[in-house]
Amino acid sequence: MIEADALILHLNPLQEAVQPEGNTNFKGLLAKIEQVCRALPVPVIAKEVGNGIGAATARRLIEAGVWGIDVAGAGGTSWSEVERFRHTTDAGNRVAGAFAGWGIPTTEAIRQVRAALPHVPLIGSGGVRSGVDLAKAIALGADIGATAKPALGPASGAQATEAVITGLGAYIAELRVAMFCSGCANLQALRGLALERM
Ligand SMILES: Cc1cc2nc3c(=O)[nH]c(=O)nc-3n(C[C@H](O)[C@H](O)[C@H](O)COP(=O)(O)O)c2cc1C
Secondary structure (H helix, E strand, O other): OOOOOOEEEEOOHHHHHHOOOOOOOOOOHHHHHHHHHHHOOOOEEEEOOOOOOOHHHHHHHHHOOOOEEEOOOEOOOOHHHHHHHHOOOHHHHHHHHOOOOOOOEHHHHHHHHHHHOOOOOEEEEOOOOOHHHHHHHHHOOOOEEEOOHHHHHHHHOOOHHHHHHHHHHHHHHHHHHHHHHOOOOOHHHHOOHHHHHO
């Protein structure tokens, strides 16, 4: 209807579980995802929101018809921590706080999913804070990297467009230096570099 090129489904069980008004009805989700994948003429990507997708879950999602995975691993924005700050009771605050470090770290999630599914389109996100992190994500097996929170500050300011472009420009410059110092002439050379050496 809106002519989107793809649909990204985000899976955020922890956030829903510790959110005051959260919806924890995840029953039969995989079958529903399968239906969505069958019905849509565009690729479907499944992502987490900062707690990571591991090899076993990624495999089940791909078997259900999902085209690609964004691991969105632990190490960056934590939505259980966001929900912790939203709680007005000590009990709610305590439960959310217990999950501050929960999840599969982004580097581990990328490595796992790439090893299990060598040809699946893979996005590495969750705590990517520089072009060096981006280079590491790609070297571990991601096809592309993504970042969320670092864009929030620049995008909220007065000169939003310019500020976001400047921020992303720094990522590109850092990625180029990381590739130069790793002896990688292009992204293809960088891709899988760390995985090959494990
Ligand atoms: C303010 C904000 C809002 C976000 N909203 C969504 C959302 O609605 N759906 C989604 O899939 N990801 C959303 N994300 C991104 C993911 O949750 C992302 O995977 C997570 O923030 C980890 O990436 P980061 O460490 O680079 O922030 C949002 C991120 C931020 C910072």
